[in-house]
Amino acid sequence: MTLVAGVDSSTQSCKVVVRDARDGRMVRHGSASHPDGTEVDPRYWLDALDRAIAAAGGLDDVAALSVAGQQHGMVVLDDRGEVIRPALLWNDTRSAQAAASLTDELGGKGPWVQATGSVPVASLTVSKLRWLADHEPGNARRVAAVALPHDWLTWHLRGGPSLGLEALTTDRSDASGTGYFDPATNRYERELLALALRRDEADGIVLPRVLSGAERAGTTPAGAVVGAGCGDNAGAALSLQMTPGDVSVSIGTSGVVAAISSTPVRDATGAINGFADATGNFLPLGVTLNAAQTLDVVRDLLGVGYEEFDALALGAPAGAGGLTLVPYYQGERTPNLPRATASLVGMTLAGLSRANLARAAVEGLLCSLADALRLFVSHGIPVASVRLIGGGARSRAVQRIAPAVFGMDVLVPEPGEYVADGAARQAAWALDGELPDWLGLGGGSVPRVTAEPTPQVLDAYRERAGLHADRPLL
Numbered sequence: 047m048t049l050v051a052g053v054d055s056s057t058q059s060c061k062v063v064v065r066d067a068r069d070g071r072m073v074r075h076g077s078a079s080h081p082d083g084t085e086v087d088p089r090y091w092l093d094a095l096d097r098a099i100a101a102a103g104g105l106d107d108v109a110a111l112s113v114a115g116q117q118h119g120m121v122v123l124d125d126r127g128e129v130i131r132p133a134l135l136w137n138d139t140r141s142a143q144a145a146a147s148l149t150d151e152l153g154g155k156g157p158w159v160q161a162t163g164s165v166p167v168a169s170l171t172v173s174k175l176r177w178l179a180d181h182e183p184g185n186a187r188r189v190a191a192v193a194l195p196h197d198w199l200t201w202h203l204r205g206g207p208s209l210g211l212e213a214l215t216t217d218r219s220d221a222s223g224t225g226y227f228d229p230a231t232n233r234y235e236r237e238l239l240a241l242a243l244r245r246d247e248a249d250g251i252v253l254p255r256v257l258s259g260a261e262r263a264g265t266t267p268a269g270a271v272v273g274a275g276c277g278d279n280a281g282a283a284l285s286l287q288m289t290p291g292d293v294s295v296s297i298g299t300s301g302v303v304a305a306i307s308s309t310p311v312r313d314a315t316g317a318i319n320g321f322a323d324a325t326g327n328f329l330p331l332g333v334t335l336n337a338a339q340t341l342d343v344v345r346d347l348l349g350v351g352y353e354e355f356d357a358l359a360l361g362a363p364a365g366a367g368g369l370t371l372v373p374y375y376q377g378e379r380t381p382n383l384p385r386a387t388a389s390l391v392g393m394t395l396a397g398l399s400r401a402n403l404a405r406a407a408v409e410g411l412l413c414s415l416a417d418a419l420r421l422f423v424s425h426g427i428p429v430a431s432v433r434l435i436g437g438g439a440r441s442r443a444v445q446r447i448a449p450a451v452f453g454m455d456v457l458v459p460e461p462g463e464y465v466a467d468g469a470a471r472q473a474a475w476a477l478d479g480e481l482p483d484w485l486g487l488g489g490g491s492v493p494r495v496t497a498e499p500t501p502q503v504l505d506a507y508r509e510r511a512g513l514h515a516d517r518p519l520l
């Protein structure tokens with residue numbers, strides 16, 4: 047049996063799966079947590095990767111591996127390959143003003159959408175680089191290379207700084223989230239990088255070489271093939287074997303609505319990110335900053351575990367006794383309200399109960415995702431089926447209430463690590479040159495959950511979330 051491994055270096059943790067390269071059968075897996083916070087020293091990711099590999103029984107017998115990672119994180123390296131400052135993660139909103147300035151400087155959203163498929167928001171790497179140039183000019187001047195989390199880990203698995211900066215690699219799915227790469231032409235837009243860093247030109251800055259899905263980045267010192275890797279959302283699409291019409295809704299730290307498109311997606315409003323997938327297609331995304339933690343914070347407040355939280359939420363009526371929770375805890379990305387905070391609206395003496403609060407958290411989370419789904423529909427992106435994945439999709443309450451809020455059936459694949467699985471499938475591709483068919487990993491026959499639609503819940507949410515819309519962005 048030939049074994050391959052997949053890594054998901056995500057916001058909260060690092061997960062490793064080891065699978066049979068031929069049919070995708072799970073052999074073993076492990077995970078390790080990442081530190082909290084939106085600014086993280088990348089060395090913690092390496093440490094978590096080592097611990098997750100150990101928890102998965104090591105990789106000595108693995109022929110190939112690939113790394114998928116949280117997107118957009120800014121890893122800036124000096125000319126010796128050392129990290130200049132802790133990485134700013136996708137959910138760090140200090141770069142909100144930088145994003146707005148960059149948008150204006152290029153003449154508005156249109157030129158950005160045309161050049162890169164997306165408009166800068168605080169999450170994108172390009173905005174973080176502008177923040178660096180404005181707030182830490184000394185650090186900005188030292189930048190010799192810019193990498194993303196999966197690029198940096200892939201490089202380290204092969205030897206890291208001893209290989210030199212030119213050995214850095216990435217893939218088009220993750221490159222497409224930088225804000226200085228055009229997924230339609232598969233080329234970096236170096237003048238946008240220079241604009242971000244306030245330099246006349248950025249030709250001297252090393253950007254990771256963009257590999258295709260089947261290409262090898264190299265090998266580990268032990269001789270295992272290292273695949274190109276990808277962004278985490280592209281990794282999930284790879285394991286779900288998504289095709290046009292399939293939509294995934296991931297509830298991790300981020301809430302992500304993703305679809306596959308065979309043509310570039312350019313949303314002139316910038317609300318949908320026109321990213322790339324890991325196979326040569328496109329991966330339009332709608333991303334929220336507040337997903338699984340919307341449930342975590344209320345669950346902690348109520349002092350209950352996952353099971354009891356679900357029982358509370360499922361014991362309350364639709365509409366949560368009039369309570370609406372708008373979950374913009376960390377600001378929001380879709381809609382672009384980086385300075386917003388969350389609100390709990392509609393409290394009455396009769397309605398404010400533990401059960402209603404749990405229900406309002408689940409409904410608020412799902413309504414924010416329904417808004418992102420609506421963007422896809424209004425942009426003409428087909429939504430034939432919706433698959434729920436990510437840690438938050440393990441919640442029974444989320445699974446049962448999602449079809450009511452979305453107004454359509456949802457498919458709930460067996461809970462699993464779909465991002466790491468996608469990376470493992472890519473590793474098998476790099477090993478054999480053929481993308482194996484691993485049907486059954488959420489792509490084959492999947493349980494369908496149905497419920498009576500509750501449009502009144504979404505209406506109340508939209509009215510109350512709309513109160514934020516008039517607030518200034520910054």
Ligand SMILES: Nc1ncnc2c1ncn2[C@@H]1O[C@H](COP(=O)(O)OP(=O)(O)O)[C@@H](O)[C@H]1O
Pocket residue numbers: 056057058059297298299300338339341342352436437438439440441442
């Ligand atoms: N049964 C469950 N019910 C609700 N949330 C859950 C459950 N199991 C895990 N989670 C949540 O899932 C989140 C982690 O999901 P994950 O997809 O791994 O996130 P990320 O990819 O951002 O690191 C945590 O916030 C955790 O509390």
Ligand SMILES: O=C(CO)[C@@H](O)[C@H](O)COP(=O)(O)O
Pocket residue numbers: 056057058115116117118136169223278279298299300301302331333
């Ligand atoms: O910003 C995005 C995608 O644009 C996020 O999806 C990150 O890629 C983080 O994902 P999770 O760690 O929440 O899964």
